[in-house]
Amino acid sequence: MSSDLRERRRRQTADDIQRAALRLALRCGFEALTTEAIAAEAGVSPRTFFNYYANKQAALLGRPPRMDADEACWIVHSDAPLLDDLVALLTGLVEDGARLDRPKIRMVRQVLDASPELEPLFHDMLEGNTRVLAGLLQQRLGMDAPAEAELIAGLATGALSHAVRDWASADDLPAAEIKVLLRRRLQAVCRLLCA
Amino acid sequence: MSSDLRERRRRQTADDIQRAALRLALRCGFEALTTEAIAAEAGVSPRTFFNYYANKQAALLGRPPRMDADEACWIVHSDAPLLDDLVALLTGLVEDGARLDRPKIRMVRQVLDASPELEPLFHDMLEGNTRVLAGLLQQRLGMDAPAEAELIAGLATGALSHAVRDWASADDLPAAEIKVLLRRRLQAVCRLLCA
DNA sequence: GCACACTGTTGCAGTCTGTGCAATGTTTGC
DNA sequence: GCAAACATTGCACAGACTGCAACAGTGTGC
Known part of the structure; x- marks a missing residue:
């Protein structure tokens, strides 16, 4: 080695x-x-x-988990509903190994809460992943929807960060529940907008 | 004076x-x-x-148009569909007066395109508006959906910036068309996610 | 006109961020 | 062990940004 x-x-x-x-x-x-x-x-x-x-x-913020375009490219040609694929892909990001250190995430949150001007930080940290995801979604959705691909990518990574935040502030929620939180959030957004 | x-x-x-x-x-x-x-x-x-x-x-980026919480608070109690209200509120932001300077926006785009590391800039610039909008949406949606409010706010302002970008790169699209672009985008996202 | 307050501009001095380079250790492969 | 690869460090320096105090221009009241 x-x-x-x-x-x-x-x-x-x-x-x-x-x-x-x-x-x-x-x-x-x-x-x-x-x-x-x-x-x-x-x-x-x-x-x-x-x-x-x-x-x-x-x-x-530390080194964020990085989405690997090659590992994730299955999403380009999947036939499953987009929402399902997004949830699967994103939860894969944070579930592999013991990546998520609850007390550390809580500390990060405390710091961010104490300094509102740092709000964009979280976004910026996930920016890399958003870009990768946006690229993949652009391939999936076709040439004519680049804006939609970026918007969905941003929405999805944003939803993930909210899900992780909620998971971190709960006391004993298993990591597997992040998937549920993420899906719920995305569905809720959809429902609110479509109504 | x-x-x-x-x-x-x-x-x-x-x-x-x-x-x-x-x-x-x-x-x-x-x-x-x-x-x-x-x-x-x-x-x-x-x-x-x-x-x-x-x-x-x-x-x-220059001074971005700032959303005024007091002027925009009608959205809290509106009964119209959320999508309609979002489109109205956001287009109001960029339509009043000759705020939009097409050549200038194009220069901004050129600079951003030349330096991909600046991507988060646009987001950060709209951050202020996103926060205001998120606050209003939180009131509208109720206490139990703070995450959804933030996500929708981010999605909507992102869609607006895409719409403005598209408007700026077109040669003779009237500013009133931004409204159409914005709505189309949000609807497309919805449709793609709900399917 | 004149004194006055208000506001904006500037220079200066200083702190902090961030980088390139070259010297010095440490690990690794062989 | 030895040489190549890599990590750590100090140093020097350019650039970002701030606080302060002096100064200039504008509008106001008399």
């Missing part, structure tokens, strides 16, 4: 930095948070901080 | 700065764009630049 140890270390350091950032943000607020302080708290040099995260916002 | 001349000047300067930013961005790319260069091109001091825009991204 070549990069196994290195890989684990990288993950560990990335996680250390994120936790340091969250701890400091909760203690002193986002305004007073500096990259230097985060680096010190995490026990790395300021320069190293930027080897892991592009900025302190990214450090707070 | 005391503040009339001043107000006009402020608008003029804000517009000068935006145009300077767009010109430079198109000429040299967003990467090479500095606030100092924008200020120089616009004929103001670097310090003044920040009196008008919080950062260079904001300068590129």
Whole structure:
């Protein structure tokens, strides 16, 4: 195994930095948070901080699960209802392995709630996934609906983040329930708009 | 009128700065764009630049039309279908006065197209409106659907920005057609998801 | 006209963010 | 072990952004 140890270390350091950032943000607020302080708290040099995260916002959120276009391309030619496919694809994103760390997500939420100006952060973090999904949906829906593809992609990832948020604030909801929350949300939006 | 001349000047300067930013961005790319260069091109001091825009991204987009919660609160108690109300409210945002400057919007698009990393910009610019709309929708939909309200608000403002984009890239589409584009988009999303 | 308040512009000094580079360690494959 | 690959770090520096205080232009009341 070549990069196994290195890989684990990288993950560990990335996680250390994120936790340091969250701890400091909760203690002193986002305004007073500096990259230097985060680096010190995490026990790395300021320069190293930027080897892991592009900025302190990214450090707070950590590395988001990335949707892999090749793994997800089945959705292009599926015959199942779009809603079902979206739910399956997106829950796959957050269900594989123990990706979801409830206390960490709660800390993130606390920080975001305390600083409303950070609201766009969540969106930006999911932006990458939204783009991938939008590309796939464009293929599925055909050339004439690029806008619809992007809108649905944004709506779906937004619904996922709400579902994850709700899951994180509940005390003992199993991760499998995220699927249900996500579906309910999308259906509700549909119903409200179609009425 | 005391503040009339001043107000006009402020608008003029804000517009000068935006145009300077767009010109430079198109000429040299967003990467090479500095606030100092924008200020120089616009004929103001670097310090003044920040009196008008919080950062260079904001300068590129200009002051977006702001939704006024008090003016828009009729939507809370309306009995009309939600879709109709959304279309009316949002088109009202962009239709009053000659707010929409087609060549300017096209320049913005060119810049955004040239720098994909700026994609989140549009979203962030509309963030304020999304929040206002989300608040209103939360009142309309009741306490038990905060997530749905936010999702619909995001979807609707996203659809509006697509509609405006399409309008801007067409050569002689009247602004009134934005309403049609917006409605079509939202309906299409609905249809695709409900199926 | 003149003094006055109001508002906007500017320069300056300073903090924080973020990057390129080169030196120094550490891991890995062989 | 040794060499290649990779990670960490310090340093120097450019750019973003802010607070403050001085200054200039405009409108107001007299």
